[in-house]
Amino acid sequence: MLRNDLHPVMASSATPSHKASQIAQLIDQVSTIIVGKRDQVTLSVICLLAGGHLLIEDVPGVGKTTLSQALAHSLGLSFSRIQFTADLLPSDLIGVSVYERQKEAFVFHPGPVFAQVLLADEINRAGPRTQSALLEAMEERQVSVEGATRPLPSPFFVIATQNPSEQLGTHPLPESQLDRFAMRLSLGYPDPAAEKALLTGEDKRSLLQHVQPVMTSLEWQQWQDRVNQVHVSDSLLDYLLALLTATRDGSWFAQGLSPRAGLSLLKLARARALVLGRGHVSPEDIQSLWVPAVAHRLVPLSQSGRSAAAQARVLLEATPVP
Numbered sequence: 001m002l003r004n005d006l007h008p009v010m011a012s013s014a015t016p017s018h019k020a021s022q023i024a025q026l027i028d029q030v031s032t033i034i035v036g037k038r039d040q041v042t043l044s045v046i047c048l049l050a051g052g053h054l055l056i057e058d059v060p061g062v063g064k065t066t067l068s069q070a071l072a073h074s075l076g077l078s079f080s081r082i083q084f085t086a087d088l089l090p091s092d093l094i095g096v097s098v099y100e101r102q103k104e105a106f107v108f109h110p111g112p113v114f115a116q117v118l119l120a121d122e123i124n125r126a127g128p129r130t131q132s133a134l135l136e137a138m139e140e141r142q143v144s145v146e147g148a149t150r151p152l153p154s155p156f157f158v159i160a161t162q163n164p165s166e167q168l169g170t171h172p173l174p175e176s177q178l179d180r181f182a183m184r185l186s187l188g189y190p191d192p193a194a195e196k197a198l199l200t201g202e203d204k205r206s207l208l209q210h211v212q213p214v215m216t217s218l219e220w221q222q223w224q225d226r227v228n229q230v231h232v233s234d235s236l237l238d239y240l241l242a243l244l245t246a247t248r249d250g251s252w253f254a255q256g257l258s259p260r261a262g263l264s265l266l267k268l269a270r271a272r273a274l275v276l277g278r279g280h281v282s283p284e285d286i287q288s289l290w291v292p293a294v295a296h297r298l299v300p301l302s303q304s305g306r307s308a309a310a311q312a313r314v315l316l317e318a319t320p321v322p
Contacts, residue, residue, distance in 0.1 A: 022214055022215045022219065022223070023045065023049075023223070023274075023275055025214040026045060026074050026075070026214045026215070027041055027042050027045055029070075029074050029211065029214055030044075030045070030067070030070045030071060030074055032207070033066060033067075033070040033207055033208065033211070034063050034066060034067050034070060034187070035190065035194045035197050035198060036190045036191055036193070036194025036195075036197075037063070037067075037187055037188075037190070037194075040067075040185055040186075040187055041067070042275065043183065043185055043289075043292060044067065044071060044159075044183075044185065045071070045275065046183075046268060046271045046272050046275055046289070047182050047183040047268065047271075048071065048075075048155075048157055049223060049224060049227060049271040049274070049275065050182060050224075050227060050264070050267040050268045050270070050271040051155070051157075051182075051224055051227075051267065052157075052181070052182020052183060052264060052267070052268065053138050053157060053158040053159070053160070053180060053181050053182055054068075054157070054158070054159045054160070054181065054182065054183055054184075054185065055123075055160050055161075055162065055178075055181040055183070055184040055185070055296065056068075056159065056160070056161045056162075056184075056185050056186070056187065057161070057162050057163075057184055057185070057186055057296075058161075058163075058186045058187050058188065059163065060163060062187045062188065062189060062190075063187055064121075064161040064187060065081070065119065065121060065161065066208070067159075067187070068081075068117065068119045068159040068161075069081075069119070069208050070208060070211060071117065071159070072116070072117035072119075073208055073211040073213070074211055074213060074214055075117075075213060075214070075215065075217070075220050076213030076215065076216055076217055076220075077115075077116035077117050077155070077157075077217060077220070078115045078116045078117065078153065079115055079116070079117045079119070080112035080113075080114075080115035080117075080118055080119070081112070081118075081119040081121060082111075082112045082113075082118070082119070082120060082121065083121045083122065084120055084121060084122050084123050084124075084125045084126040084130070085122075085125055085126065086125060086126065086127060088126045088127070088130050089129070089130065090129055090130050090132070090133035091111070092111060092130075093111050093112065093113050093130060093133055093134060094110075094111045094113055094133055094137075094143045094145055095108060095109050095110040095111035095113075095114070095145060096108075096109055096111070096145075097109070097145070097146055108145065108150075110150075113134075113137050113143060113152065114150075114152060114153065115153065116153045116154075116155055116156055116157065116217070117157050117159060118137075118156075118157070118158050118159070119159050119160075119161070120134065120158055120159070120160040120161070121160075121161050122161060122162060122163060123160040123161065123162050123173065124162040124163065124171055124172065124173055125163075125171070126171075127171075128174075131173070131174065131177055134158070134177070135176065135177050135180065137152060137156075137158070138158050138177075138180045139180055141154070141156050154221070155217070155220065155221060155224065160181070175297075178296050178297055179258055179260055179261065179297055181296060182264045182267075182268060182293065183268065183289075183292045183293050184292060184295065184296035185292055223274075226274055227267060227270045227271045227274055228267075228270070229279075230270040230271075230273050230274055230278070230279060230280060230281060231279055231280040231281070232266065232269075232270065232280070232281045233280070233281075235322045236281050236282075236283065236286070237266075238322050239283060239286065239319075239321055239322050240262060240265065240266060240269075240286060241262075242319055242320075242322070243286070243290070243315070243316065243319050244256070244257050244261070244262045246315055246318075246319055247294075247298065247315065251301075252300070252301070252304075252311060252314075252315050253298045253299060253300055253301065253308075253311065254299045254300070254301055255298070255299060256298075257294055257297055257298065258297070261293075261294060261297050264293065265286065265289060265290070265293045265294065266281075268285075268289050268293055269281045269285035269286050269289060270285075272285045272288065272289060273285050283321045287316060290312060290313075290316050291309050291312050291313060291316075294312055295307075295308045295309040295312050296308070298311070298312060
């Protein structure tokens with residue numbers, strides 16, 4: 001879970017105060033829709049700020065879909081949702097060319113993937129062919145249709161939800177696809193106070209109709225550009241490398257983290273520092289993001305008896321900070 005300091009400041013040396021307040025406004029606004037889950041909302045903002053795709057795993061009915069809609073509306077980005085099912089075809093996701101008699105030609109009709117925020121609902125219910133089509137979109141920000149390559153809008157994010165693997169009709173996501181998600185979160189059940197507010201207040205889905213963007217798409221992209229300007233020291237890089245190397249030595253996990261995972265974690269750490277108003281990455285940025293950023297990519301050794309998340313925490317505690 002997150003440290004208690006995961007609340008964005010209003011000013012910093014890296015960003016002017018009137019600009020820094022935009023991130024605070026974004027988190028505040030989404031937190032009024034997703035009640036009692038400010039830490040998860042902040043993590044979601046960090047993930048998207050780093051340009052990463054987000055995987056939300058939890059039981060049905062805890063607000064996964066509502067969170068993705070609230071983020072898209074608050075950022076003023078185009079949004080589409082597709083329900084993944086066992087019979088979903090790649091063309092249902094990407095689109096299809098249809099012959100139009102008036103034009104005497106085939107005209108491409110884009111699918112839901114051509115949106116800035118794509119909600120892939122219950123992603124682990126679809127088959128391998130559809131997963132492969134989504135994989136190209138996530139990695140390349142483009143899709144291949146009938147021999148032609150079509151770029152996706154910018155920015156482009158996939159927010160995927162999945163039910164626990166023990167539920168009927170679900171399939172484990174392939175490792176290659178899990179590695180494309182920058183972060184995996186779980187919302188969990190609300191605490192009693194938050195759930196009482198849900199029971200007695202206005203339907204949160206109806207509140208989405210009144211959500212106004214807190215910034216423009218261009219301003220959001222400018223925020224993303226600032227992430228790369230956050231400083232990372234050599235000692236911090238050595239710490240990150242020590243963690244990555246430890247996952248690969250065979251004593252903790254069956255397979256270690258990929259270089260892609262390391263690059264993703266570093267960018268997430270930069271985004272967290274920016275959200276907190278700092279111009280440099282600290283060890284706490286990596287430590288607080290370690291489990292949500294890497295646990296879904298790791299398979300613990302069977303003899304450990306721990307989950308991937310628990311094993312990742314033990315490894316983190318065992319790795320000294322330089």
